[in-house]
Amino acid sequence: MSGSPARILGVDPGLTRCGIGVIDVMAGRRARLIDVGVIRTPADMPLERRLQLIGDALDGLLDEHRPSAIALERVFAQHNLRSVMGTAQVSGVVLLAAGRRSLPVGLHTPSEVKAAVTGYGAADKRQVGEMVARILELSAPPTPADAADALALALCHAWRGGATSAPARADAGTPAQQAWRAAERRR
Template identity: 65%
Template sequence: MASSRVPSLRVLGVDPGLTRCGVGVVDVAADRSARLVYVGVIRTEADAPIEFRLAALAAGLRDVVRAHDPAAVAVERVFAQHNRQTVMGTAQASGIALLVAGEAGIPAATHTPTEVKAAVTGYGAADKRQVQTMVARVLRLDALPQPADAADALALALCHAWRRGSSAAGPAAGALTPAQQRWADAERLARR
């Protein structure tokens, strides 16, 4: 494939959640073609105390980062207007995903569900099925990615790479803002 010769950006997408946290890793080339690297769901036990659920989630995310070494992490942006009980758990899970990125010296970004849908399907109000269908087509999967959290994580990763890629510098060079580059360097140095 021609696309394998140009530098590609490896992105970990995270659909944050305590009960099910979707994780998807893709390699995206400068020509926007993409390849599935890994997809999965991290689950934590609903009857476990919150502090140990968050610790289990962090451990699961660190395993994925260690195994696949992404250059960027994209996390779904959580809003406060939804179900109050659920949204706090989701917000805390998103904080854990961002933390795991930061501690690994990997720049992170958040994208809204509307941004993800628009980037992947061209339509910000697309339904879950349309998003899953486009993700499967782009990644040349034989079946729709399951469960929905895993598909959402892949869509987030694609959205991130494509939105970055639309900047003048291209996806590989444009992955970090200057502030992220400075902090990522500092974080890596501190861990040596």
């Protein structure tokens, strides 16, 4: 990360509230806020229209901010199948937008993000928000929590080497990430 800053777009995928956060990361793990917010869609709107609204808003953000990489929360199994499906569908929209622009995408688990930002993989949302505010020198944590989570994703990605353009080594990452990649290769 020597020289010019790396611009990272973090996305906390959600169908009702999709958190987005854009940061510039300089040498020495210094980071600066560029943009933060949420893309909202109404629950009573048809699914295809909701995904289109998210995709259109994401395209606008990518055109405006021109990030060098995207950090996206890895979809994980929850008890609420409906929530997982919406998250997975939005993640697909994000991956498609990245693919169309040849942007690298880093997938990060919630515990990985929490550990990178707070030092504790089981931190609660309040702790994540407070650390994001402290790291980015904000007067208060971004709200709603989806926005703070998107910034935490971007910080995690940058600090774990995602801000560089070099491809990740197959053995890089946490043991869970290595196991995930091995399973994907076997598939």
